[in-house]
């Protein structure tokens with residue numbers, strides 16, 4: 530079962546990532562925590578510009594990652610006191626991370642976590658109308 534310690538180790542590795550260039554050493558360290566398949570899938574999402582950072586008019590941001598069946602919303606940094614400090618709306622997160630606890634993250638969260646320090650997120654500034662549309666859509670899902 531993943532523990533809080535794994536998340537602090539992950540955080541320490543992410544802090545060593547320099548903008549623009551993911552070093553072999555960082556990939557090797559991430560490979561200790563994640564399966565090669567998950568890591569390569571996350572790097573592939575970054576390469577294909579699937580990670581988008583949406584910035585609201587008041588400076589808050591959230592992330593979306595384009596997956597196989599549509600964009601998933603990713604919250605990469607919930608409170609560190611949470612036993613799982615991130616959340617993704619994809620089915621793999623629900624099954625592999627929350628229910629079976631066989632993975633630390635899904636590929637979408639991992640892609641956001643790696644893309645952020647690399648500065649490889651596609652940045653989109655949202656205007657007020659887009660925020661209202663987004664909120665209205667989320668309300669209708671509830």
Ligand SMILES: [Zn+2]
Nearest residue numbers: 617619635637
């Ligand atoms: Zn996901």
